[in-house]
Each structure stands twice: as structure tokens, then as C-alpha cells.
Amino acid sequence: MHEDIIEKAWTDEHFRQQLHSNPKQALRDAFGIDIPDNVKIRTVEEQQNDYVLVIPPNPSKVNYDVNCGPWRT
Template identity: 85%
Template sequence: MMVSEKTLHEDIIEKAWADEKFRQQLHSNPKQALREAFGITIPDHIRVRTFEEQQNDYVLVIPPNPSKVNYDVNCGPWRN
């Protein structure tokens, strides 16, 4: 069963809230953290960055314009 990116994103956040060791590893080595916790292997050419919002922060992530990116928007840029 394929999990949607939204559900996966929510699962990662919930695990980071509940598991301090995972949260720290997510910041220090996100690819390894995601592989170990969720079985996700992210290719070397994809950079993963984490940023933890604080109470008075609002982070707005602007994704690439789909018309300018060469990937299937239904499966993400790094999934095979």
C-alpha cells in the first residue's frame, strides 16, 4: 500500500514529536533517520534539509513550479 506524501509527512512529524532520538537524528542525518524509521531510501542527488519551527515562527515552503520540473507530481521528485 502506497502512503500519500501528506500522510507520510504527518507521520514523520508525529514521530519527531514523540521520539527525541529520532528528532535529533532527523536534524543530523535525515536520510538515515527516514530510512531506519520508515524504510525510505532517498537517492544521493536529493538534498534533505530540516528546519524546526519555533512558537513564533511561520515557515512557508514554496515548492518548485510543476511546469518547470521534470517529475511526476503524484510520486514526488525522488521516488522511483
């Protein structure tokens, strides 16, 4: 799914802009993904000479599987 979202952002300018301004709505509209209100979504767009390193939460300190995301069951 992650790859599908990225590919759509590369090819659909409106989706990319909505993903930045209202990511939950963009994901709901494009992929039918409903993300709970208690989950915060932020987008970061890398530039050619940037690399964003995302450090996930320590699994021993959270109550969900970080490999599946907090909204997955």
C-alpha cells in the same frame, strides 16, 4: 507519510535529532524510505512564533511530480 514523520519527531527525541543531523538515514531507519543521493533533504524546526512557508518548485520547470516528491515512482 508526512504526518507520520512529524508525529515521530514530536514523540521520539532521538529520531528528531537524527532527522536534523542526517535526515536520509533517519527516514531510512524509521520508515524504510530510501532517498537517492541526488535529492537534498533539509529540516527546519518551527518555533512557537515562527511559520515556515515552503514554496515548491514550479512544476513546469522540473521533471517530477512535486506532489509525490522526487524520490517517489
